[in-house]
Amino acid sequence: MCLAVPMKIIALHEDGTGTVALDGIRIKVGLMLVEHPRIGDHVLIHAGYAIEKLDTTEAMIRLDLFKALADTYREETGQEVTLIAPPRPGGDLP
Numbered sequence: 001m002c003l004a005v006p007m008k009i010i011a012l013h014e015d016g017t018g019t020v021a022l023d024g025i026r027i028k029v030g031l032m033l034v035e036h037p038r039i040g041d042h043v044l045i046h047a048g049y050a051i052e053k054l055d056t057t058e059a060m061i062r063l064d065l066f067k068a069l070a071d072t073y074r075e076e077t078g079q080e081v082t083l084i085a086p087p088r089p090g091g092d093l094p
Helices: 056-077
Strands: 005-012 017-022 025-030 042-046 049-054
Touching (some): 005 025, 005 056, 042 056, 049 056
Antiparallel strands (some): 005 042, 017 025
């Protein structure tokens, strides 16, 4: 199952992509669907693309909710879960 996860833009690239980060994982994503992306913006990432800008408060609320769900999953199943998948080798867009 795929979820859209808030991540922070840490770099912009001339090809319309950017690098986003969360919990030490950095991935290259398409930024073509959001207006005027800037370093430091929080964006909602789904399927390799930023689909919406979020203000910092909303991004933190959503991340806290995901973390609570992950904690519940760990407690109930004893299995590990991560909020985002590690990048594929090469970090290319899908």
